[in-house]
Amino acid sequence: MVSATMGRGAVLGAVVLSLVAVPARAATGETNTPSAALPTPDITGVDGVLHTARAQGAPGAWARIDDPGMTYLVSRGLADRNTKRAISTADRFRVGSVTKTFSAVVLLQLADEHKLDLDAPVNRYVPKLLPDDRITVRHVLSHRSGLYDYTDDMFAKSVAGFEAVRNKVFTYRDLVKLSLKKPRTNAPGAAYSYSNTNFVVAGLLIEKLTGHSVKSAYENRIFKPLKLSDTFYVHPDTRIPGRYARGYLTSDQAGPALVDATSQTVSWAQSAGAIISSAKDLNTFYSALLGGRLMSSARLAEMERFTKVNSTTAYGLGLRRRDLSCGISVYGHTGAVQGYYTYAFTTKDGGRSMTAVVNTSNNGKVLDTLAGTLESAFCGKRTKAPRGSAVGVRGSTVGVRGVDRADRVDGEE
Numbered sequence: 001m002v003s004a005t006m007g008r009g010a011v012l013g014a015v016v017l018s019l020v021a022v023p024a025r026a027a028t029g030e031t032n033t034p035s036a037a038l039p040t041p042d043i044t045g046v047d048g049v050l051h052t053a054r055a056q057g058a059p060g061a062w063a064r065i066d067d068p069g070m071t072y073l074v075s076r077g078l079a080d081r082n083t084k085r086a087i088s089t090a091d092r093f094r095v096g097s098v099t100k101t102f103s104a105v106v107l108l109q110l111a112d113e114h115k116l117d118l119d120a121p122v123n124r125y126v127p128k129l130l131p132d133d134r135i136t137v138r139h140v141l142s143h144r145s146g147l148y149d150y151t152d153d154m155f156a157k158s159v160a161g162f163e164a165v166r167n168k169v170f171t172y173r174d175l176v177k178l179s180l181k182k183p184r185t186n187a188p189g190a191a192y193s194y195s196n197t198n199f200v201v202a203g204l205l206i207e208k209l210t211g212h213s214v215k216s217a218y219e220n221r222i223f224k225p226l227k228l229s230d231t232f233y234v235h236p237d238t239r240i241p242g243r244y245a246r247g248y249l250t251s252d253q254a255g256p257a258l259v260d261a262t263s264q265t266v267s268w269a270q271s272a273g274a275i276i277s278s279a280k281d282l283n284t285f286y287s288a289l290l291g292g293r294l295m296s297s298a299r300l301a302e303m304e305r306f307t308k309v310n311s312t313t314a315y316g317l318g319l320r321r322r323d324l325s326c327g328i329s330v331y332g333h334t335g336a337v338q339g340y341y342t343y344a345f346t347t348k349d350g351g352r353s354m355t356a357v358v359n360t361s362n363n364g365k366v367l368d369t370l371a372g373t374l375e376s377a378f379c380g381k382r383t384k385a386p387r388g389s390a391v392g393v394r395g396s397t398v399g400v401r402g403v404d405r406a407d408r409v410d411g412e413e
């Protein structure tokens with residue numbers, strides 16, 4: 001289902017396509033095109049990506065793009081394989097590591113309040129937590145601490161590993177201990193090495209510095225000020241409040257049925273990955289963050305100091321940057337938690353945001369495919385098309401104002 005709504009009541013029925021000049025790439029690989037100068041999102045392209053993700057095994061796939069005055073909604077497939085309820089783009093889901101940006105925001109706010117020095121050792125705030133006093137808060141938030149990722153062992157067998165922790169409740173210190181059983185991957189600051197342990201340490205820091213739970217820090221500092229009414233931190237409760245898409249974990253071996261992974265504590269991740277949200281709220285969050293509404297410009301600049309990860313991605317402080325093929329860079333995070341993959345990104349000025357989700361995981365093809373939504377949403381159509389070609393796709397609904405009507409279910413294709 002595809003729909004688009006415009007702020008002042010006009011209905012989008014067709015777009016006129018034009019070739020857009022590709023902005024010059026800066027030496028860092030990053031380009032910062034103002035969102036007003038971006039090409040129109042290619043909604044047909046987004047829909048095609050979701051269709052492919054479904055064909056590759058995702059029960060449902062959905063995306064929401066928020067542009068000034070315009071919202072685009074695209075959804076395909078099922079929220080629930082038993083009841084056959086169709087996905088709605090308003091459905092809540094588990095965001096996985098998108099949580100890391102929320103945790104980083106809290107710590108950067110604490111830095112703004114002079115309660116935290118990013119270059120101080122973690123051990124200054126939580127004495128003797130880590131075996132190396134050289135590991136700083138900045139190393140942790142940029143995945144350069146060298147702390148081993150305990151989830152590599154925990155989920156070596158995806159389904160058995162998940163079932164072993166589905167209902168478990170860990171303390172942060174339990175998780176740090178698991179990490180410290182293994183040698184560190186690099187000396188502090190020497191290399192980027194993604195690890196959930198870093199953002200477990202971030203959670204501990206938040207609790208230590210605020211004297212309250214991460215839940216209340218998220219709620220008071222982010223969820224409530226931004227009115228994120230679909231966003232929750234319920235750990236260790238296993239349920240998703242309200243209307244949500246069920247999440248389905250793919251087995252490592254071909255053949256077995258998908259495992260319904262919706263119900264879990266996510267205690268293995270907590271401040272590294274346990275937030276629940278919706279596409280609308282994630283777009284609001286990243287737009288506010290990059291728009292400078294969550295911290296000082298000096299702290300945001302620190303968040304946006306990126307370490308190169310590979311030719312198209314870089315990591316700041318709890319923030320990913322992806323450099324798209326059209327030369328545009330977008331900022332946000334990805335998430336992989338049993339049952340869900342998420343891409344949530346925005347432009348440098350926070351003007352255009354997109355969240356794309358599928359309700360399956362442990363399916364690398366689907367994960368790679370879903371990245372294509374970024375290209376369509378931010379780069380627009382890449383080839384010249386006839387003027388006046390319609391946005392609509394087979395069986396789609398275009399221009400249903402304010403309604404995300406699941407009038408077509410792709411579950412039985």
Ligand code: HEL
Binds near residue numbers: 096097156249362363
């Ligand atoms: S992994 C990532 C993603 N991050 C990291 C974090 C998150 N999620 C996890 O650490 C979960 C790992 C297990 C997920 C599970 C599945 O797909 O459901 N996979 C297995 O069990 C595989 N044996 C770097 C991809 C991120 O994008 O930041 O979220």
